[in-house]
Amino acid sequence: MSLSSFLPIQCQGITSLPAGQLPHYAVDGQTPQAAVRPANCQQAASVLQWAAAEKLSVMPWGGGTQMSLGNSPSRYDLALDLRGMNHLLDFQPNDLTCTVEAGMTLAGLQAALAQGGKFLPLEAPLAERATIGGVLAAGASGPLRFAFGLPRDWLIGIGVVSGQGVMTRAGGKVVKNVTGYDLNKLYTGSLGTLGVIVEATFKLSPLPAAFGALLARFDSMGQAVTAGQALCAQVFAPQGLQVIAVGQISGDKSPLTSLYERGEGLTPPLQRGVGGIYAIAFFAGRPSAVKRRLEDSARFLPERGAKDLERLEEAPARDLLHQLTDLGWSSESAPKLGLKISVPPSAVGQVVAMLEKSPLYESAVAGIIADAGFGTVRLLRWGEEIPPWPKGGEKDSLMQAIAALRAQVRALGGAVVVEQCPLEWKSQLDVWDDAPQGLEIMRRLKQKFDPQSILNPGRFLGRL
Amino acid sequence: MESTRVNENFLNELRAIVGAEYVISHPADLLVYEYDGSIDMRLPQAVVLPASTQEVSQVMALAHRYGVPLAGRGSGTGLSGGAIAPPGGMQIAFTRMNRILGVDTVNRTATVEPGVINLDLDLHANKFGLRYAPDPSSQKACSLGGNIAENAGGPHCLAYGATTNHVLGLEVVLEDGAVVNLGNLAREAPGYDLRGVFVGSEGTFGVATKIVVRLLPLPETVKTFLGIFPDIDSACTAVSAIIGYGIVPAALEMIDALSIRAVQNVMDAGYPLDAGAVLLVELEGLKEEVSETSQEVEAALWEAGAAQVRVAEAAQERARLWLGRKNAFGAFGSIAPNYFLVDGVVPRTRLTEVLQRVSEVSQKYGMPIANVFHAGDGNLHPIMLYDGREPGAHEKALAAGGEILRVCVEFGGTLSGEHGIGLEKKEYMPLVYTEADLAAMQRVRDAFAPSGRLNPGKIFPDGQPPHKPPPQRAAPGMVA
Numbered sequence: 001m002s003l004s005s006f007l008p009i010q011c012q013g014i015t016s017l018p019a020g021q022l023p024h025y026a027v028d029g030q031t032p033q034a035a036v037r038p039a040n041c042q043q044a045a046s047v048l049q050w051a052a053a054e055k056l057s058v059m060p061w062g063g064g065t066q067m068s069l070g071n072s073p074s075r076y077d078l079a080l081d082l083r084g085m086n087h088l089l090d091f092q093p094n095d096l097t098c099t100v101e102a103g104m105t106l107a108g109l110q111a112a113l114a115q116g117g118k119f120l121p122l123e124a125p126l127a128e129r130a131t132i133g134g135v136l137a138a139g140a141s142g143p144l145r146f147a148f149g150l151p152r153d154w155l156i157g158i159g160v161v162s163g164q165g166v167m168t169r170a171g172g173k174v175v176k177n178v179t180g181y182d183l184n185k186l187y188t189g190s191l192g193t194l195g196v197i198v199e200a201t202f203k204l205s206p207l208p209a210a211f212g213a214l215l216a217r218f219d220s221m222g223q224a225v226t227a228g229q230a231l232c233a234q235v236f237a238p239q240g241l242q243v244i245a246v247g248q249i250s251g252d253k254s255p256l257t258s259l260y261e262r263g264e265g266l267t268p269p270l271q272r273g274v275g276g277i278y279a280i281a282f283f284a285g286r287p288s289a290v291k292r293r294l295e296d297s298a299r300f301l302p303e304r305g306a307k308d309l310e311r312l313e314e315a316p317a318r319d320l321l322h323q324l325t326d327l328g329w330s331s332e333s334a335p336k337l338g339l340k341i342s343v344p345p346s347a348v349g350q351v352v353a354m355l356e357k358s359p360l361y362e363s364a365v366a367g368i369i370a371d372a373g374f375g376t377v378r379l380l381r382w383g384e385e386i387p388p389w390p391k392g393g394e395k396d397s398l399m400q401a402i403a404a405l406r407a408q409v410r411a412l413g414g415a416v417v418v419e420q421c422p423l424e425w426k427s428q429l430d431v432w433d434d435a436p437q438g439l440e441i442m443r444r445l446k447q448k449f450d451p452q453s454i455l456n457p458g459r460f461l462g463r464l
Numbered sequence: 465m466e467s468t469r470v471n472e473n474f475l476n477e478l479r480a481i482v483g484a485e486y487v488i489s490h491p492a493d494l495l496v497y498e499y500d501g502s503i504d505m506r507l508p509q510a511v512v513l514p515a516s517t518q519e520v521s522q523v524m525a526l527a528h529r530y531g532v533p534l535a536g537r538g539s540g541t542g543l544s545g546g547a548i549a550p551p552g553g554m555q556i557a558f559t560r561m562n563r564i565l566g567v568d569t570v571n572r573t574a575t576v577e578p579g580v581i582n583l584d585l586d587l588h589a590n591k592f593g594l595r596y597a598p599d600p601s602s603q604k605a606c607s608l609g610g611n612i613a614e615n616a617g618g619p620h621c622l623a624y625g626a627t628t629n630h631v632l633g634l635e636v637v638l639e640d641g642a643v644v645n646l647g648n649l650a651r652e653a654p655g656y657d658l659r660g661v662f663v664g665s666e667g668t669f670g671v672a673t674k675i676v677v678r679l680l681p682l683p684e685t686v687k688t689f690l691g692i693f694p695d696i697d698s699a700c701t702a703v704s705a706i707i708g709y710g711i712v713p714a715a716l717e718m719i720d721a722l723s724i725r726a727v728q729n730v731m732d733a734g735y736p737l738d739a740g741a742v743l744l745v746e747l748e749g750l751k752e753e754v755s756e757t758s759q760e761v762e763a764a765l766w767e768a769g770a771a772q773v774r775v776a777e778a779a780q781e782r783a784r785l786w787l788g789r790k791n792a793f794g795a796f797g798s799i800a801p802n803y804f805l806v807d808g809v810v811p812r813t814r815l816t817e818v819l820q821r822v823s824e825v826s827q828k829y830g831m832p833i834a835n836v837f838h839a840g841d842g843n844l845h846p847i848m849l850y851d852g853r854e855p856g857a858h859e860k861a862l863a864a865g866g867e868i869l870r871v872c873v874e875f876g877g878t879l880s881g882e883h884g885i886g887l888e889k890k891e892y893m894p895l896v897y898t899e900a901d902l903a904a905m906q907r908v909r910d911a912f913a914p915s916g917r918l919n920p921g922k923i924f925p926d927g928q929p930p931h932k933p934p935p936q937r938a939a940p941g942m943v944a
Contacts, residue, residue: 094707095811095842117710139652150652152660153629160904168904172896174809176841176881178615178664179889179896180923181905182628185660194656206710229570235684235750288752344649346570375651413649432654437644442656444911449904461655 003033003056003077014043017081025061025079028072028423032059035079041159041167041198044080048196048454049165051078057454060192062131063105065124065329066138068338069419070191072426074458082133085198088112090173097173099157099201102133118204121148123321125329133197139189142325143282146232146373147239148205155184159199163450167198175203186445193460194449208284212294213317214238216279216306221245221356225349225372227304228279232345232373236296238281242324243352243370245277279306279372282321327369328380328420335366335380337398337421341405343414345375354408355379359401375414399428406433432461468552469530470509478512481522486513486560497555500540500547501602503804503858504887508549511537515560517635517643517673523556524671525641533917536671538579538607541600543805544886546613546666550920556671558609564588565674571649572679573632578609578672582616585677594679597624600882601793612672615664617882619715619789622840623748624680626882628663635674636662639913649676661908666884667919669912683748686714687758688782691765692772695740696720696835700816702743702768703839707812709760715746716840717789722799723834723847724788729798733788739771743839744789746782792836793847799832800849804861808872809881812842821871822846829864831857843881844872870895885923893925 003016017035025035038044051058057075061067062082085101088109092098093116100109106120107127113119123142124135134140136158141150148154157171160183170183187197218224224243232241281297283290298309312320327333337360341351348370355361355368355377366381406416410433418431439462446453446464458464470489478487488494488511499505509532514520527534533553540547549555562579569592576585582603586596599618600606606616612634617626624630633647647659662669693699699718706713719727719742724735735742745761747754758775765773776782796803810818819835822844826833829848837845846868848861869879873895880889893902902924909916921928 092811092813094704094813096707096712097811141652145651149629152657153625162904166900168898168901170897170901170904172809172876172878174811174842174877174881176617176621176626176809176838176843177878178617178626178882178884179879180885180893180902181908182615182661182664183904183908185628185657185663186908188657188660189652190656206712209710233572233681235681237681286753286756288756289750292750292752342650342652344568344571344573345651346568415650415654417654436648436653436655438646438655438658441644441658441911444914445656445908448907448911 027067030076032079037081037084039084045161045165045167048161052164052452057457060196062134063129065126065130070459096204102197103131106130117207119207121205123325125326137192143240143242152188154202157201158184160195162195163455193456210287210290211317212283212290213312214281215310216301217308218277221352223305224279228372236293239284240282241373242280245368335382337381338419339379340417341377343375343412347412351377435462468509469532474530500542502543502545504545504548508555510554513557513560520637521641524637528640535919536667538610539605541602541606544884544888546886575676580608589679598627613667614884623714630678633676634672636670638670685751685754687747688776688785689745690774690785691743691770692739693741698769699741699743705764711757713745714748717744718839720835723836726795726799727788730795802852804848806865807880807883808844810842810875810877814875825867891925
């Protein structure tokens with residue numbers, strides 16, 4: 001009997017999705033035997049109880065926007081699609097809190113919150129598709145993280161189904177809470193390996209009445225990063241600052257170039273600036289504050305080498321924010337190789353300099369996006385020259401370049417996560433970088449929360 | 465006599481690690497380590513004062529070998545019994561590990577030892593135009609290590625978050641003496657967020673020996689308002705009105721009539737004795753936004769029925785408005801010899817109803833209950849005022865506190881906003897969590913500290929009565 005036909009008998013009549021939909025749930029070339037879409041947390045728990053009893057491995061699914069994250073699954077039997085659980089369960093505008101089912105999209109949640117004049121100060125790639133559960137599991141964030149922080153900073157309560165199918169909650173619905181251990185932190189960024197997130201409660205912020213952006217062209221990355229960091233240290237600092245560059249273009253056009261050139265909602269300097277280097281500052285808040293920050297920044301940056309300043313307000317500025325957040329994750333901009341390098345902010349300049357000289361970037365259709373204030377640098381490499389199996393030693397040399405980069409970044413107190421790469425690479429490197437200290441505790445946590453190792457087995461750091 | 469594994473051999477080995485003068489074992493010397501800021505107490509078998517991570521590691525390994533249970537201790541200002549020694553156990557006191565190891569102005573971080581006093585760090589950071597935002601009321605005395613253990617809060621958490629939002633990295637010694645670094649200087653790191661779950665684990669996972677915290681830039685402008693209200697209802701209305709304007713102030717604190725009386729008994733904080741409540745509102749930010757939000761806050765205060773609104777912008781003037789708030793807890797000694805403070809949290813829109821219920825509890829028990837609290841967060845601090853020498857008074861205070869916690873939960877709230885569960889509230893945990901919820905938490909503890917020897921008997925309900933009958937206290941209102 002196939003898994004699909006066995007499932008409804010075991011799990012309170014939950015039917016599996018038609019076999020024709022299974023390819024949609026393929027990850028790293030593996031297709032599950034069945035996929036289910038529970039309608040509530042009881043159904044999700046019952047699926048997991050059954051999976052634990054049968055030792056079936058389960059991959060939780062939201063919008064599927066970041067499924068390239070992680071090592072290849074060691075087993076993959078069942079896709080657990082949480083998008084059937086997409087309700088806003090509670091929203092108290094004057095308490096600045098909301099509780100939402102994990103399958104609701106981030107954009108859907110923001111739209112509902114905006115009606116009450118509030119917002120969740122998080123961005124994530126492809127917010128129209130990305131679900132709350134997925135954003136939390138991946139620990140996703142966007143260019144405003146400098147001012148607003150990460151998902152961990154806004155999550156105040158969570159509902160999770162464990163690897164044994166037991167529903168548990170932690171935290172609560174109040175904005176300040178030290179009642180018991182802060183398991184919100186543990187589940188956030190755990191890629192669904194400790195439990196399936198089914199519900200989340202957030203604290204919220206008043207919706208910023210104004211939004212703006214300032215684009216400044218620079219002659220070099222180093223100069224742009226230095227200026228950007230100096231700006232981030234001012235009282236009139238922006239809410240986020242990204243330095244972006246397109247590397248050597250050899251014939252082929254990178255998505256970043258087309259982002260520059262596409263022009264829709266893009267500002268003229270970006271349209272003109274193929275191959276240019278930009279610092280892009282984003283501002284959100286009260287109109288008077290946004291105006292002051294923008295004006296002071298526009299005076300500050302030219303003193304530090306900025307050229308061709310361009311101001312964007314409201315919709316065009318928001319569009320640019322979304323384009324940058326989505327870059328590398330949308331289907332048209334998906335890179336062959338995507339690295340996320342997290343370092344102390346002071347090391348961003350060094351990392352960018354390393355990347356500029358690295359074979360990972362040099363002579364490639366590639367882009368660098370550096371969050372100068374926060375310390376996250378992304379390298380995206382497009383084009384066909386990253387082959388599944390290149391002739392000669394190019395793959396080896398790129399892998400060596402990653403190893404060398406990791407060693408240098410480790411010395412700076414950071415880590416290099418390979419977010420996107422050819423599938424074949426995944427058998428040869430841990431995409432999460434070398435295990436940090438505390439791996440033994442992580443191993444014990446995984447063993448205790450998911451003793452059968454059925455939740456996303458093999459995909460997390462240390463192949464947990 | 466409690467049975468204990470702290471024997472002469474153990475003490476000699478301890479002395480060999482830290483030096484004889486830094487091992488306290490004479491009962492008379494141990495008395496000062498018997499209590500913290502809560503109402504629980506127990507005499508430790510020994511107290512050790514290590515000076516370095518290496519010494520802490522050796523001490524932990526030794527305790528592991530002998531099977532000695534232990535609790536870490538910072539300044540002993542905790543309000544839930546977190547630093548009280550476990551039965552037959554010892555304390556590791558971090559008094560000597562009190563160095564600020566460095567401030568990194570580019571990354572805006574500070575690295576400190578666990579015994580550093582919260583306010584000392586903030587004042588040191590101020591020299592660089594930076595600040596350490598979490599500011600518990602005990603900030604003049606409490607230590608960063610204790611702040612980590614309890615995930616301490618404070619008035620300015622409303623805008624900036626609690627301790628956990630400011631901790632980047634920790635050097636931690638585990639129960640067997642192993643030293644591990646959790647988190648790092650980078651704002652995010654792959655792997656489970658062990659640093660995140662360590663903060664607020666109340667000393668049950670390990671002891672922190674180095675702490676890296678995030679510092680924030682000092683704001684351009686700060687403006688403080690004192691709204692004086694005829695009654696507590698109108699003050700609560702003002703809280704909702706301010707949030708309703710889309711303003712999240714840096715701090716939003718309430719002081720009720722009984723607390724005003726206590727404060728004015730011991731100092732002139734400028735609070736009128738006939739006021740029903742005062743509200744402290746602090747705004748921070750760019751001068752443009754503060755000037756704009758100031759008008760809205762003032763409007764909200766008047767609309768809610770304020771009898772008077774005072775405004776201060778200069779540091780000294782602001783300090784004066786804060787004076788009464790910061791010294792309120794000590795001032796309760798002028799009203800009653802003992803107090804018992806609970807730390808429940810409710811959704812901020814339910815404050816009026818919940819405070820009404822607190823007042824009913826006060827009437828029911830015939831015990832005055834004062835309220836000085838973080839209104840903007842909905843974090844209540846009802847304070848039962850009583851005389852511990854009267855038979856049954858202590859039990860009555862505990863019962864009243866328990867009833868208030870039940871009210872908080874009934875209104876969708878929780879047991880503790882910033883003080884921790886410790887010994888004090890462990891038996892109430894089933895009010896908010898199921899057995900499965902608690903089992904999940906227990907699993908995390910087992911992953912960090914499988915022996916269960918680190919701060920045992922705290923957080924999780926075990927049927928043990930939470931409080932021993934109180935001994936007489938010479939000096940009431942000890943909280944700094």
